[in-house]
Amino acid sequence: MRIATLIPTDVAAYRALMLEAYEQAPDAFTTTADEREAEPESWWVKRMGSAVGLATSFGAWQGSSLVGTVALKYSAKPKTLHSALVLGMYVQPEQRGKGIGLALLNAAIAAASARPEVLALTLTLTEGNAPALRLYRSAGFVSWGTQPQAIRTSAGLKGKVHMSLALSKSHAPEA
Template identity: 75%
Template sequence: MHFIEPGMPPIRILTAADASAYRSLMLEAYEQAPDAFTTTAAERRAEPESWWIKRIGSAVGLATSLGAWQDEQLVGTVALEYSAKPKTRHAALVLGMYVQASQRGQGVGLALMKAALAAAASRPNILSLNLTLTEGNEPALRLYRSVGFVTWGIQAEAIRTDAGLKGKVHMSLALPMPRTEA
């Protein structure tokens, strides 16, 4: 599945063949934006290739990762995690959002979020998306609000950063109900 937005790098669902590029980009993310993630670069660097392949997922499994490509290089990514539990199958988790610094401010993040929304909406029975972001990450907060996410709570002192303890902002987005034929 490809997501084309005029003037934007092409976005597509990542596959196992993209594991090396995905690992490299995400390790960059953990290094460049350590406060945005609850995992450290050192923790993820230790993961075997099989972990990265599982994290990428597939269009039909319990995880789907999307990537924005510029000149054959992965420059941005976002992932969706789906629940296998019957009581929580209706909601998906948005995670691992990152755009390289050279690509920021050009709409790549927005295009990735729109692609993630489309991917989630294409799955049967997904009614809502949830995410967290680190308190104080105003660019991410603006991006998520721009596509309709609303804040419903803040977990105080959720992560320890070099700057001290920071909260995690919890946000949700209700997807449109699927239309049924009359």
């Protein structure tokens, strides 16, 4: 397995994997597969981002197959530069339990930590997703609240659990 920053030439594999994610784990995302399938390739390239832009995506590769992904979204606003959002986390079901999710999270944490202005990561997960909760906790994320009735699923309304991770900074700016 290889973890790498996704680049524009990976867009077809990224799009296919994320459309699979929206189909396989619809309760995990606030967007539907139909909504995302309608997006043009340019939207997907922008969503993937780059190592230096306002978004960065990482992929887990088994040979030439993209089997997992996670993304970071950075803020351009001066008052929120210190926090980045983790989103689009997905590992194919047959690849789970092999450490891929944690490897992807560690790549995202390392990338965010390399940006001096980023002091924390945040994310949300759908209430009741115990495997995701265990994964995020194993990477050091802590829960700090739940937004009730945040998304409508086939099983009814579900909450979104909010989590964050303070990044270790040797030269963190004074508050």
